[in-house]
Amino acid sequence: MKLRELFEEGRFVLTSEIGPPKGVLLDEMFAEIEPLKGKVDAINVTDNQSSVMRLGSLPVCHILKERGFIPVFQITCRDRNRLALQSDILSAYVLGVENVLCITGDHNVLGDHPQSKPVFDLDSVQLIKTVRGLTRGRDMVGNELEGSPEFCIGAVVNPGADPLEPQIIKMELKAEAGAEFFQTQTVYDVGQFERFMSQVERLKRPVMAGIVFLKSAGMARFMNQNVAGVSVPDDIIKELASVSKEDRPKKSVEITARIIRSLKDMCQGVHLMPLGWDRYVPDVLKEADLR
Amino acid sequence: MLVSERKPWEEILQSLGTRDRIFVVSCGGCADACETGGNEGLVEAKTKLQEAGKQVTGAVLVDYLCNKVLVGIRMGRYIKELEGSDLVLVLSCGVGVQVVGAMVDLPVHPADNTLFMGGFTGVWPGAERCAQCGECRLGVTGGICPVTNCTKELLNGPCGGSNNGKCEVDPEKDCGWMLIYERLKRLGRLEDMKGIRPARDHKLMEPPPERRKTIYWALENVE
Ligand code: SF4
Ligand code: SF4
Numbered sequence A: 001m002k003l004r005e006l007f008e009e010g011r012f013v014l015t016s017e018i019g020p021p022k023g024v025l026l027d028e029m030f031a032e033i034e035p036l037k038g039k040v041d042a043i044n045v046t047d048n049q050s051s052v053m054r055l056g057s058l059p060v061c062h063i064l065k066e067r068g069f070i071p072v073f074q075i076t077c078r079d080r081n082r083l084a085l086q087s088d089i090l091s092a093y094v095l096g097v098e099n100v101l102c103i104t105g106d107h108n109v110l111g112d113h114p115q116s117k118p119v120f121d122l123d124s125v126q127l128i129k130t131v132r133g134l135t136r137g138r139d140m141v142g143n144e145l146e147g148s149p150e151f152c153i154g155a156v157v158n159p160g161a162d163p164l165e166p167q168i169i170k171m172e173l174k175a176e177a178g179a180e181f182f183q184t185q186t187v188y189d190v191g192q193f194e195r196f197m198s199q200v201e202r203l204k205r206p207v208m209a210g211i212v213f214l215k216s217a218g219m220a221r222f223m224n225q226n227v228a229g230v231s232v233p234d235d236i237i238k239e240l241a242s243v244s245k246e247d248r249p250k251k252s253v254e255i256t257a258r259i260i261r262s263l264k265d266m267c268q269g270v271h272l273m274p275l276g277w278d279r280y281v282p283d284v285l286k287e288a289d290l291r
Numbered sequence B: 001m002l003v004s005e006r007k008p009w010e011e012i013l014q015s016l017g018t019r020d021r022i023f024v025v026s027c028g029g030c031a032d033a034c035e036t037g038g039n040e041g042l043v044e045a046k047t048k049l050q051e052a053g054k055q056v057t058g059a060v061l062v063d064y065l066c067n068k069v070l071v072g073i074r075m076g077r078y079i080k081e082l083e084g085s086d087l088v089l090v091l092s093c094g095v096g097v098q099v100v101g102a103m104v105d106l107p108v109h110p111a112d113n114t115l116f117m118g119g120f121t122g123v124w125p126g127a128e129r130c131a132q133c134g135e136c137r138l139g140v141t142g143g144i145c146p147v148t149n150c151t152k153e154l155l156n157g158p159c160g161g162s163n164n165g166k167c168e169v170d171p172e173k174d175c176g177w178m179l180i181y182e183r184l185k186r187l188g189r190l191e192d193m194k195g196i197r198p199a200r201d202h203k204l205m206e207p208p209p210e211r212r213k214t215i216y217w218a219l220e221n222v223e
Helices: A003-009 A027-036 A057-066 A084-092 A124-136 A165-177 A190-203 A218-227 A234-241 A245-263 A278-287 B010-015 B040-052 B068-076 B079-083 B092-102 B177-184 B209-222
Strands: A011-018 A044-046 A070-074 A099-103 A152-157 A181-186 A207-212 A268-275 B002-006 B021-027 B057-061 B087-091 B108-110 B110-118 B170-175
Touching: A003 A011, A003 A152, A003 A181, A003 B010, A011 A027, A011 A278, A011 B040, A044 A057, A057 A084, A070 B110, A084 A124, A099 A124, A124 A165, A152 A165, A165 A190, A165 B177, A181 A268, A190 A207, A190 A245, A207 A245, A218 A234, A245 A268, A245 A278, A278 B068, A278 B108, A278 B110, B002 B170, B010 B040, B010 B087, B010 B108, B021 B040, B021 B092, B040 B057, B040 B087, B057 B079, B068 B079, B068 B092, B087 B092, B170 B177
Parallel strands: A011 A044, A011 A268, A044 A070, A070 A099, A099 A152, A152 A181, A181 A207, A207 A268, B021 B057, B021 B087, B087 B108
Antiparallel strands: B002 B110
């Protein structure tokens, strides 16, 4: 199933996200996503997220598919040159993956192998264009493929970036290159998101608002200081700080659902990033009057 | 020595678009030795530009363009001519183009591609760096090199990690794409950020065979 079909049906699309383990034991990951079954439309599998070496995104996508989930293959430009990127995209197709999300990727120095060689042979725009080319039966240099893969191609954008203009210019390039939908960096500031949406409506691409579950006031403050384009408003931080540790999940569910409710009419879907709190996803969706 | 070669004149003239008043700067250092700058280059550029119906508002030879102080002094004499120009065409390695770009509030276009560094590194002036990518694109990046100023060497705009003008790898390091964006905005040329730029051709980073031979020849001759 391609996400494109769901958008076309006019469905409000819900996705979530899972990071493969550092190692080969999968049980914990399976347990983590169990509550998502039947609740979300698809699950993104991250690609060495935050530049931390882990089990690959592609095999995990394949396994999720076998278990009845619809995977979205996240692929970054950090670790593979153009040969490997194209090859992995073809591999994804034969392994049953139908959705890819093309991202630049965090820089190596932010992860656990800061000594490694950054690749970035292609940037995200060029990668999207390349995947689009593959779906039309040609590799990057124009060689014909024996059978072409089919994908729904997604891309990312940061609506909180300051200044926003260069982000939007890049978003246009991504759309021009072949991106069919956009997933955003986490949103907490609804007004800011609304302003962003009014500027990108003309691109006519479905946008899924990203939302990271806030687990504590400390986490919110950390994100404000360290994550580009993320601003958790003060009243949300105060709200989180006002409850005891045991009540935090409940508060987090309440806040997340509230944000989703207010974003719902502005965009075409929501991408949830529960960071291990997948068990609260059903509560969030219920409180947000979604499923 | 920063070894460069002339871009095809067709490409150079095309990059100028409808901008007609061109100021030419040529480097008398490495570029002179490579026959891509120097006085001969200056004369060639003037002729080519005039043939194409462009007005040459001024032409100046500076040795060396990687010496910022020298560039400042020489260019300072042409403030009026520069004010009456649409852009500056620079005949030098990527460093020289960036130095001129940092000095004047005008778009700078490279006339040369920088291929590789043959031993001597020039009089390195500081922040302007060239990675000798062989395909100089400073003309559409506001005279700021995306290859050396963006930590990920991105060609199509900033990544999502750009934060308050700084790069995601280091809060002390300027985000190269924010510098490019700000400069293009100031120059009124934000349209340069549009249009997908193709992936780099890494073959161009290998010195071409005839150049390689010259280096060996020079070394052999020393014996
Ligand atoms: S684009 Fe950058 S690396 Fe390439 S030749 Fe120009 S200055 Fe040098
Ligand atoms: S933050 Fe800016 S300089 Fe750093 S990698 Fe991203 S675009 Fe390049």
